[in-house]
Amino acid sequence: MCGIVGYAGNKNVESVLLVGLICLEYRGYDSAGIAVFDKGDIEIRKEKGKIKALENLLKEKPVDGHIGIGHTRWATHGEPSQINAHPHTDSKTSIAVVHNGIIENYQKLKFQLQSKGHVFHSSTDTEVIPHLLAEELKAGKSIKDAFLNIFSKIEGKWAISVLFEREPDRVYFAQDGAPLLIGKGKNEYYLSSAIEALIRNSAEVCYTKNKEWGYFTKNELAIFDFQGNPIVPEFKKQELKWTEIDKTGYPHYMIKEIFEQPSIFRKIIEKRMNGGYELNFPEFTLPKEILSRVTRLIIQAAGTSLHAGMIGKHYLEQFPKIQTDSEMSSEFVYRNPVVEGDTMIIAISQSGETADTLAGIYEAKAKFLKVISLVNNVNSTIARESDAFIDMLAGPEIGVASTKAFTAQLMHLFLFSLYVASLKWMIPEEELKALLDEVKLLPSKMDAILNKASIIEKWSKDFVDTKDFVFLGRTYNHPVALEGALKLKEISYIHASGYAGGELKHGPIALITSEVPVVCIAIDSEIYPKMVSNIEEIKARHGKIISIVNEGDEQVKALSDYCFEIPKCSEVLSPLLTVIPLQLLSYYVAVARDYDPDKPRNLAKSVTVE
Numbered sequence: 001m002c003g004i005v006g007y008a009g010n011k012n013v014e015s016v017l018l019v020g021l022i023c024l025e026y027r028g029y030d031s032a033g034i035a036v037f038d039k040g041d042i043e044i045r046k047e048k049g050k051i052k053a054l055e056n057l058l059k060e061k062p063v064d065g066h067i068g069i070g071h072t073r074w075a076t077h078g079e080p081s082q083i084n085a086h087p088h089t090d091s092k093t094s095i096a097v098v099h100n101g102i103i104e105n106y107q108k109l110k111f112q113l114q115s116k117g118h119v120f121h122s123s124t125d126t127e128v129i130p131h132l133l134a135e136e137l138k139a140g141k142s143i144k145d146a147f148l149n150i151f152s153k154i155e156g157k158w159a160i161s162v163l164f165e166r167e168p169d170r171v172y173f174a175q176d177g178a179p180l181l182i183g184k185g186k187n188e189y190y191l192s193s194a195i196e197a198l199i200r201n202s203a204e205v206c207y208t209k210n211k212e213w214g215y216f217t218k219n220e221l222a223i224f225d226f227q228g229n230p231i232v233p234e235f236k237k238q239e240l241k242w243t244e245i246d247k248t249g250y251p252h253y254m255i256k257e258i259f260e261q262p263s264i265f266r267k268i269i270e271k272r273m274n275g276g277y278e279l280n281f282p283e284f285t286l287p288k289e290i291l292s293r294v295t296r297l298i299i300q301a302a303g304t305s306l307h308a309g310m311i312g313k314h315y316l317e318q319f320p321k322i323q324t325d326s327e328m329s330s331e332f333v334y335r336n337p338v339v340e341g342d343t344m345i346i347a348i349s350q351s352g353e354t355a356d357t358l359a360g361i362y363e364a365k366a367k368f369l370k371v372i373s374l375v376n377n378v379n380s381t382i383a384r385e386s387d388a389f390i391d392m393l394a395g396p397e398i399g400v401a402s403t404k405a406f407t408a409q410l411m412h413l414f415l416f417s418l419y420v421a422s423l424k425w426m427i428p429e430e431e432l433k434a435l436l437d438e439v440k441l442l443p444s445k446m447d448a449i450l451n452k453a454s455i456i457e458k459w460s461k462d463f464v465d466t467k468d469f470v471f472l473g474r475t476y477n478h479p480v481a482l483e484g485a486l487k488l489k490e491i492s493y494i495h496a497s498g499y500a501g502g503e504l505k506h507g508p509i510a511l512i513t514s515e516v517p518v519v520c521i522a523i524d525s526e527i528y529p530k531m532v533s534n535i536e537e538i539k540a541r542h543g544k545i546i547s548i549v550n551e552g553d554e555q556v557k558a559l560s561d562y563c564f565e566i567p568k569c570s571e572v573l574s575p576l577l578t579v580i581p582l583q584l585l586s587y588y589v590a591v592a593r594d595y596d597p598d599k600p601r602n603l604a605k606s607v608t609v610e
């Protein structure tokens, strides 16, 4: 996905747009650009690479003005390059457009426009938009009618912002399925794809809804629906503090967010239990009688959120005893699942904008199923499209590799499972209290693990040239093995695979050599002896063992090349602890290999395209 910003006010628009784009850089960093009204003309500056490259270009060729739009790109159509960078314009540079999302039918539209003589320069889908608008204006349409006409032509999920040379005091915007926020300042308005770019300048924020468009000047904001009817903008007080999205002294967002986990857990425990044992989810509006009638659950999510969902499946079957499946969103959408009336869908998404997961929600709603979601952004599209949502309370997660959101998801899946079990009178009071008492001990156990981060940092130097990693776990820690492998591969670019320990001998053991480190999660549990057998099998083939064990485990320690001890906790809650050394391992190995863990190549923080 990409990041869009816009501004109309009295400030120097070049610096406002650059600061905004830097706040959104996690959304994509293949190229960046701005379009500004400079003495009445639209001036374009755009460059391949991170925003730094655009800043350098602007030092050589500055622009001057107070109104403009900007874009930071994650390439979908057309390689990262200067020519494919946004903004894109019509042939006369009288219209400039920045775009997030996908125009699914752009080839057909491009062909039609080319047959009318339009000349295209880029290989992007976006470039059809300024040409479509130019065609409408050439036919004598007003800007309003031009917008309404093209909305019926373009297909896909998208958000755009547009400058028209004929209206040099206005920034136009429109969205159909991708986020666009309007921030209100003093004699100024801001536009952004996400809240991070509005925190410092806007006390109030309007979250536009699907199929809305409009414009703003420095003093006026107008919003309409896709039939042209005016809409009253709803502004909400925005509560985020700058420190929540600043690195506050950490070298990267990812390590800051890993170390934030204990404090986030203390906040979750406080908010969900307010000091006692009464679980509460005030934002969750689904009636209790509907929830207690659910006979089947399907969790659908992507990436790290899917790994959390796989553990959530265990919790929902163990406590409220509801048959639960966890599905990859991108597969769930096309699977046409067999479902009954009392089946409910749980969508898990940190960003709340993942296109695959959103598509899964639309598929579920087409089957008249209730959908609830677990999101980290309560103003997101997924939250809006759900019948009810739970806020995972992790605070903004900027690092592309998800860490604190994962453990916050697990915590909420665990507490929600207990909540539903108590609604259905399926958990004795004492058992509930004992489990919640153990939850309250988790933050200090996380602190104990993080206090030993330097051990992992030291190890990481040994893996700078490693080509392959294997991660093994069982039951609750099988998804943790998958998560550890995902973390390592997505930020250090080392090939890594996660497997259930029991699967090792069914094929993956062929990978084991002295060059292949194997991370084994072997905590006290019913399956501990089986993990020890896995470790013996690997040792017999000279594999390198990196073990995650409970404190005091001398047996596995003696078999390990690297052994990390975590505080004891029950197996059901162990993923909240076993994942932390794996997060640290991926971070330190990436840094040791001189990569930027916050902006891994080819990735973006939220994948808003299917």
Ligand code: AGP
Pocket (backbone or CB within 6 Å): 302, 303, 304, 305, 348, 349, 350, 351, 352, 353, 354, 357, 400, 401, 402, 403, 487, 490, 604, 605, 606, 607
């Ligand atoms: C996690 O480290 C990855 N960046 C990615 O797999 C992510 O979890 C996935 O894209 C789902 O994102 P979401 O939680 O925002 O839906």
